[in-house]
Amino acid sequence: MGLSRLEFLPPGATQAFSGWRLALCLAGIAVLLPATVLWLVQAQETRRLEAQLAQLQPARAVRPPLSASQQRERDIELKLVATAVRQLNLPVTRLIKTVQPPRDVRIALLGLDLNAQQGQDGASALKIAAEAETPQDMLNYLAFLNQQPMFSSVYLLKHEMNANAPEHPYRFQLEAQWRQ
Secondary structure (H helix, E strand, C coil): CCCCCCCCCCCCCCCCCCCHHHHHHHHHHHHHHHHHHHHHHHHHHHHHHHHHHHHHCCCCCCCCCCCHHHHHHHHHHHHHHHHHHHHHCCCHHHHHHHHCCCCCCCEEEEEEEEEEEECCCCEEEEEEEEEECCHHHHHHHHHHHHCCCCEEEEEEEEEEECCCCCCCCEEEEEEEEEEC
16 A cells, blocks of 8 residues: 555646646736836835935034033033022912911911922922911911921011001011922
8 A cells, every 4th residue: 555645636636737827827917017116116206205315314413512601601500590490480379369368267467488499308488577466366377387298397487566556466577388
């Protein structure tokens, strides 16, 4: 018994390209040939235009290193710009809403001073000038601000009784450290 061969094609199908199959293959090549030529022409034109564009690109100038004095001037300018940007990005609306006293604390806000200087811990200072009818209202407001999560610390800078006013109100200044 010899080895048998397994054939998947029907008998007579082994003739590769003859007759109508050859004609169909040649017709397909004839249809695809112009598209292939056009694609090759466009690819060559694209390479030519990319090379031309690369030649037209301006050469990047290499800046000479700055002298020590020029570098110091540049650093000062950068610090000034950073300070200006930091001031522009202050959350003023949120700060004003936070310092508004509750209804049961009777004080009048006279002024707010945003100090853009930052401490080592990244906190900025807000100075608050206010007036209260009683010392207890002043202390209640100080306690209220200390409870606000926006402030890391609030302390009384100075206070005085205004003897010239008819009801002798207390004027005081606070400083609140807040994180940006």
